[in-house]
Amino acid sequence: MPRTPDTHADDLDTIPPAQPVFHVEQALLGALLLEPQRLSDVTGIVSEAFSTAVHAALFAAIRSLPAPDPLQHTKNTKWLDEVLAAAHKQVRGLSASYLHTLIQVCPWPRHAPAYARMIEAEHSRRRLCAAAQRLTQTARDTSLPQRVATTLAEADALATVADDIAARFPPHSGSLPHTPAPSPATPHDEEAADEERLLLATATAHPSNVEQMRWLTPDDFTHPLHAELWQCLITLTRRGTPVDPVTVLWEAQHRGLLSAGAEPRELLDLLARPVGSPESWGERILQRSVLQIAHHIGRRIEAFTQDPATTPYQLVVGSRRALADLCAVRTRWQHATSPAPQNRPARTRATAAPRAGPPRTTAPPPPTARISR
Incomplete structure (x- = not known):
């Protein structure tokens, strides 16, 4: 009898393994479910920082509820039930067994601040990647009425994200990313x-x-x-x-x-x-050059973000170095498109009125006769 293929098993084989940040999120949520009072030690992240909707909903529910009494929390699951009910309003399919799984996989609840810092770093990577992708797409969007202005605005938005990451993760000197830069596209137009x-x-x-x-x-x-x-x-x-x-x-x-x-x-x-x-x-030629450079910079920064070995510090330094390449061509574009200064008439220096001297007490001397040769 021929064997019927197990399609469910085949589907499981195609599911990619969870990224490291997924396990970090589980550890942080487990720490907060086990010891809710540690939420005060977790700063710098919001629910949007989590990589899945389930984890984001759980974190939002934990933050929305007052922390229970530590002693009472060890005796019953009342607060866990409240967290589950609050999270259910945002996502479906969440069960009490998953909350217990999160608690079990947490190595050390006291490491919650370190877990939060890791999640914040990965969220910064995703934010920078999304901003770089928007820059790349905008630079190639021929339907925009003001292509250069819109593209430069996206570059400024990307720089703002990099500055925000730098404020949270101050870069070290010389910490450049090791990711090879993508080769610049040379379309035959x-x-x-x-x-x-x-x-x-x-x-x-x-x-x-x-x-x-x-x-x-x-x-x-x-x-x-x-x-x-x-x-x-x-x-x-x-x-x-x-x-x-x-x-x-x-x-x-x-x-x-x-x-x-x-x-x-x-x-x-x-x-x-x-x-x-x-x-x-x-x-026209300069406009095409501005858009091409912006497109390459977006691809370059996106490559940094897709390299898991790149640290937040390296993301900041690499992004700023890449965006600096756009400054020179932006300045040239502004010179090319700025209206020419109007020639103003030269200012003539007004002749000042002679100052009054002291009163004369004697008659002026006679004019000197010109000596002719």
Whole structure:
């Protein structure tokens, strides 16, 4: 007779094992159920800090009820029944046997503050991970009307979470995370390449604008050849050298771009089709760079949080280092999008009225005659 597979056993095999914080939460709840007076020693965590709804409901119920008399608590289960009833209002399926299990698995109730600190640390990891994911998603959301402003606001929110964690877990000097950073995504965006080509052609036709666009750097370009050509334009304008497609081609040759595979005729054609203004194309390129950097920073911090070996101290230091990379490009974006200052007329210094001198007592001397040769 063929054996009927035990689907229930197969399902149990697919359930991932509980994380260490789950056992820590059990130990803390067991300590509080066994000795409720230790709740006063537990600070810094709220019910949202727990990883499961059952544990969160139990902790909220324990906090909502006054602690029983320690002597009476050892004689009956009245207070435990009240905790169970209060927790039942938030979650279903909770039984009295689970409360007894929590009490049994707690090694030492007096270690409750240490357990609470561990739970707080893991909650900080989840908070930082969620903030990093929001930054990553926002940076890629093309439906937003103000993409850069919204993305930078999410970066500020992420920094606020990191600051809050730092206040609870002050970082040690030099405690950087050891998690390898994810490789930056380099999407091949044909629209971005077209905008870069149009910028190069337009800037070649209007080289005087290049000097005013210091907020745009070669690192903002998605195509390496375009980044090198932009550096050629910067070099020529700062030298005061005449700028046109031919002079840019000559500078490109000295930089080895032709030996790298770029054809002279191809570069001349690229630089000979200006459209619009360099500033408008430059802002588009810089916007894409801001969003790309923000997206990479979000992925980088998320990788830190998903490494269980990363401590809260390392999360703070690593997050702050990553967010610092966004400061420079944020400043350049503000320079690019801020209105140009209006030229104010030069202030003329008013001629002061001559001061009155002392009264004369003698006649003034006669004017000196000019000696002619």
